[in-house]
Every structure is written in C-alpha cells, then in structure tokens.
Amino acid sequence: MSKLLEVIGELYDIKFGKKYIRKVQMDSRKVEKGDLFFAINNGKNYIEEVLKKEASLVICDDNKWKENSNVLIVENVVEAMQLIAREYRKNLKVKLIGVVGSNGKTTTKDILYSIISSKYSSKKTEGNYNNHIGVPFTILQIEEKDKYGIIEMGMSNFGEIKTLCKIAGLNYSIITNIGDSHLEFMLNRRNVFLEKSIVKNYVEEDKLLFFGDDPYLKSLKGKSIGFNDYNNYVISNYKLEENGILFKINEKDYKVNLYGEHNCINSALSIEMAKMIGMTDEDVKKGLENIEITPMRFQKILKEKIIFINDSYNASPVSMKYSLNTFEKLKTQKDKIVILADMGELGEKEMEFHIEIIQYALRKKFFKIILYGDRMEKALDKIENKDNIILFKNKSDIKNLINKEFKNKLILIKGSNFNQLWKIIE
Structure with a gap:
C-alpha cells in the first residue's frame, strides 16, 4: 500500500525510506509483519507486542514511544485515522x-x-x-x-x-x-x-x-x-x-x-x-x-434437530415486524417458536414500541412466544392475553426449556445485540 505510506509521509512530514505497509490493523492479535497498527483506546497497551511482530508502523498518542522510529505520535489517534483515510481516499x-x-x-x-x-x-x-x-x-x-x-x-x-x-x-x-x-x-x-x-x-x-x-x-x-x-x-x-x-x-x-x-x-x-x-x-x-451474509442476519443454524433462525444482531420496531412476517410465512411442518428480546435506543416511546411488538407477534400463528429482558417484562404487564407467552429473566432457562420441550422445532431469535441472544444457541 505505497499510496497510503506516501499520504502519511506528506501529512506528517516524514521520510519513510524503504518502509512498506502490508495491511492496516486495529486489533493487536491480527498484526503481522509489515502492518500499520492504530493504537486506539487500550491499544497502546499492546504497542510493544505489535513491534515484536515487526509492525511496519504504529500510530499512537503515548509519548513514551517518541524515540522509536517505527512509532508515530499524534494528539488523537481516531482523528489521525480519519484524516489519513480522507487524504488516502483522494489518492x-x-x-x-x-x-x-x-x-x-x-x-x-x-x-x-x-x-x-x-x-x-x-x-x-x-x-x-x-x-x-x-x-x-x-x-x-x-x-x-x-x-x-x-x-x-x-x-x-x-x-x-x-x-x-x-x-x-x-x-x-x-x-x-x-x-x-x-x-x-x-x-x-x-x-x-x-x-x-x-x-x-x-x-x-x-x-x-x-x-x-x-x-x-x-x-x-x-x-x-x-x-x-x-x-x-x-x-x-x-x-x-x-x-x-x-x-x-x-x-x-x-x-x-x-x-x-x-x-x-x-x-x-x-x-x-x-x-x-x-x-x-x-x-x-x-x-x-x-451471496455471503454477515452472521446473525436471519441466519439459519441447525443444532440437534432444532432449526434456529438467528436474527439477533440488532432490532428495531421495523426490523422486528419484518422478521416476524418472514418467519410466519416460512413453509415448514415444524412448530414455530419466537424468542423476542429488548430493543434499545428507542427513547421515551420505548414501552409503547415493545407493547406493539408483543401484540403484533400475538396476531401471528406461532406455537409459543418467549420474551426476554426488562423492557419486554414491563411491556408484558400491559398485555391482557398472556396464554401463549412465556417470560424469562435469564438465557440459561430459555436454553433448558428448548432442550427439554422444543426439540424438532423452528425457532426465531430476535432482539438488540446487547441481549446476547446468540448464547441460547451455544
């Protein structure tokens, strides 16, 4: 990536000589010989490690490395990355x-x-x-x-x-x-x-x-x-x-x-x-x-005769409805179970949105609806017909129920990523 090296040299008035950049990294574990490492946040704790791996260049905000010719000291690493990327893109x-x-x-x-x-x-x-x-x-x-x-x-x-x-x-x-x-x-x-x-x-x-x-x-x-x-x-x-x-x-x-x-x-x-x-x-x-899709986007996973549809990377009222609609229409002889967890960053109307989603799921023809999370629990208090709903406060209990009673079922998992619903599949 010679252009990138030229851009950094021009921005910071450095002559690099025979140095080269193989790839750009933010994760010290992935650094290989010739890589450029941006020491973002606690990345500065791994500078010695990446230099031993023969990183070509480290960009950090820690002055203790100022005498090392393989380290470029900047005031703010994220802002430096943004500046370098903007100028590199122009080239x-x-x-x-x-x-x-x-x-x-x-x-x-x-x-x-x-x-x-x-x-x-x-x-x-x-x-x-x-x-x-x-x-x-x-x-x-x-x-x-x-x-x-x-x-x-x-x-x-x-x-x-x-x-x-x-x-x-x-x-x-x-x-x-x-x-x-x-x-x-x-x-x-x-x-x-x-x-x-x-x-x-x-x-x-x-x-x-x-x-x-x-x-x-x-x-x-x-x-x-x-x-x-x-x-x-x-x-x-x-x-x-x-x-x-x-x-x-x-x-x-x-x-x-x-x-x-x-x-x-x-x-x-x-x-x-x-x-x-x-x-x-x-x-x-x-x-x-x-087509190769990033995991946890309506991802089909077969485990011990149970088919999981893992759509648990993130959730909003719109994506919840999309998933429930699609799941309902899937052609299968298996009973369908939905596991729905909290949605985040919805502001003052968050309870209204959670109630709406529970009611929306109840109108579908699902064998069972499982809820998880504090917001879902509070929303459930406002629901009159709870006959087809089970509320859980921890994922291990959901996992146990599935293993005991829901073998050979089709299960949709949907909720914001902070719920870590994917652990149910583990």
Whole structure:
C-alpha cells in the first residue's frame, strides 16, 4: 500500500525510506509483519507486542514511544485515522458506494459486494464497522488495484453522517429506509430522515438510489425502487420459496437464496445499484449465486434437530415486524417458536414500541412466544392475553426449556445485540 505510506509521509512530514505497509490493523492479535497498527483506546497497551511482530508502523498518542522510529505520535489517534483515510481516499481511483438506512444496511452491503466482487476487485465494510472509526478503517483497507468499495455508514446522533461523507468521498449511495432507530438521541423519525438523507448532498442526483415506498424517502430526488408503480424500478411478483425468494424488477426475473420481503428490497437495491455502475443483468445474476451474509442476519443454524433462525444482531420496531412476517410465512411442518428480546435506543416511546411488538407477534400463528429482558417484562404487564407467552429473566432457562420441550422445532431469535441472544444457541 505505497499510496497510503506516501499520504502519511506528506501529512506528517516524514521520510519513510524503504518502509512498506502490508495491511492496516486495529486489533493487536491480527498484526503481522509489515502492518500499520492504530493504537486506539487500550491499544497502546499492546504497542510493544505489535513491534515484536515487526509492525511496519504504529500510530499512537503515548509519548513514551517518541524515540522509536517505527512509532508515530499524534494528539488523537481516531482523528489521525480519519484524516489519513480522507487524504488516502483522494489518492485512490476507486469508486465508493455508501449504504445508509435504519434497517438492512449490512445485508444490502453484503449482497451488493457479492455481485460486484464477482467481476471486479472490491472491498466492503467488514461486520458492522460503520461508525466514525469503522468507516475510515474500511477505507484504509482499500488497495490501489480495487475498483469499488462498499461502505456501510451508521449513526446514532446528529452530524455523524455528514462527518462520514466528508471522509468517504462517495460516488454513489443507497438509502434502505427510515425507521424508529436511535430515537433516544434523534427523538423522532423525521430527524432520523434528515440525518440519514444528508448523503444526497454528497452524490449526484442520478447516483442516489433509495427505497421509494418509504414515506420519507419518496420525497427525495434520485432513482427510487419499490413495489408501487410510481418508482423508477418496480418490484413485483414477490414469492417466498423453501430455498429463497423470487421476484421481478421492471418485469425481469430474479432469484435470491435469502428469505423475506425485506431481503427482496435489499436485493433489489443491490441489483439496481450494480446496474447503475455498469454491470449487465448477466453479471448481476452470476453474483447473486454466491451471496455471503454477515452472521446473525436471519441466519439459519441447525443444532440437534432444532432449526434456529438467528436474527439477533440488532432490532428495531421495523426490523422486528419484518422478521416476524418472514418467519410466519416460512413453509415448514415444524412448530414455530419466537424468542423476542429488548430493543434499545428507542427513547421515551420505548414501552409503547415493545407493547406493539408483543401484540403484533400475538396476531401471528406461532406455537409459543418467549420474551426476554426488562423492557419486554414491563411491556408484558400491559398485555391482557398472556396464554401463549412465556417470560424469562435469564438465557440459561430459555436454553433448558428448548432442550427439554422444543426439540424438532423452528425457532426465531430476535432482539438488540446487547441481549446476547446468540448464547441460547451455544
């Protein structure tokens, strides 16, 4: 990554000589010879360790290393990473696609990457590295040979998307939807829309693609996709099959090995963005054959005759309903059980949202509904019909119940990540 070394040298007026950078790391355990290590937070405790591993360069804020030629001392490591990433991006010919939205960002990013990387050298945000640290870190993974980068961009408060856009220098952008996420800080859905839609100021109008059925997004100028006829790209004939979903976009047929209407939308956004950058329909369909989704996104896991659908990475009222709808429609002879846990960052209406989700689940034809978490417990007090509901205060009890009574069942696990529901599957 010679360009990156040049950028750092120019920014900090350093002549590196024969030094090189193999890869950029934030985790000391992953450092190999030639890597650049950003010592963020407690990373400074591992500087000696990464130098022994022959890291090419360490960037930290600890003056005790100022005499070491392999260490660059800065005032703020995160701000330095952002600055370096912004300048490095300016030196790259790569086209960057930003993915923004309340729900579906990670899955849309994964689908789009599967399509684009089947033809071009590309990079994507790994996991959920989508904040003020994750975005610059992702950009610093991009190599000079790469043609495209897919950058997931998240936020939890005002001004964050603008900061990320300034770092990323986007060429294209997708907005998946606007939901009731981060209301603890954003207060209402309109504020969420105003924050996320800021990406429109950083890409050309015809390079912005969004879900046009969303009541907020439909007001934007750009290219829209959705089930309604007023969209530029119209989704129709959606069908949930045993091995995935079938649908049309402007009368062209597509098949994807994912489940649910929400993944139909995520796939459609990815398909049309791939075409927007110049890929053919044949290219797109080839890329759709080998989709790899980040774990805990409606992930199917078989364990001891029990099929788990692990959708426990995160949760909001919108994503809860999407998951429950999809789960209800799955064709199976097995009884269906849902395990629902607390949703976070919903602000003053959080109890209202939890009551709504419990009531929504009760209207579905599920064998049993299991609730977990303090918010779900309080919401359950407001529910009159509790006959089909079991409340648990610890995950080990849920696990024991499943092992004793729910063998050979189909079980959906859904809740915000802080609940650590995935431990039930362990």
